[in-house]
Amino acid sequence: MMEQNRDTAGSTHESVSSVLMAEIQEKVQACIQCGTCSGSCPNAFAMDLTPRQMWRLAQLGEKEEIFNSKTFYLCSACYYCTLRCPRGLPLTETMSALKRLAAAEGIKKHRQSANFYRTFMDTVRRYGRVREMEFINRYFLSMKNPFFPLGYMPLGMKLIIKRKIGMEIPKLAGEGRFDRLFRKVEELEAQ
């Protein structure tokens, strides 16, 4: 029975990944490799693959090469590439889809980035914007390593002294104010 459950969980996981990958390929199918997105991206200097190269790999379904790269986690969702793409492709959305796919596949290399992205979005879902104290607490808890926050102490102290972080008590449970709105959008997107 357990074996059967494991098989079912494994195949469900695989089918979720395949569906996500197929959606990503569809989004960038019409890319003509002009490079406007790479030339427009403010973070391209730090990326190991340019956005244009990423779309080509996605078209070819080269998941391994895609996940060896940190490009999609360096996307700050500024939408500049999306605005400038001559084919009108949803590029920012595709970068987000790659982050979701990496999380769905449980790629260890991207665990820290995946947790950062997920906990950031969790606070946005709750308040419609990020609340620094709650976000950072969620992020630290997600890493399940009591020593992990230590590396952030000097930066945290600076931000607190400069009053860049609100000192409100974080709420880590309960439904957020914008949860229903996000769920509705997800429903509409799935149609």
Ligand code: SF4
């Ligand atoms: S700007 Fe659009 S068409 Fe040009 S390389 Fe980027 S995704 Fe492809």
Ligand code: SF4
């Ligand atoms: S949305 Fe992401 S990939 Fe596109 S230009 Fe901005 S940072 Fe670069």
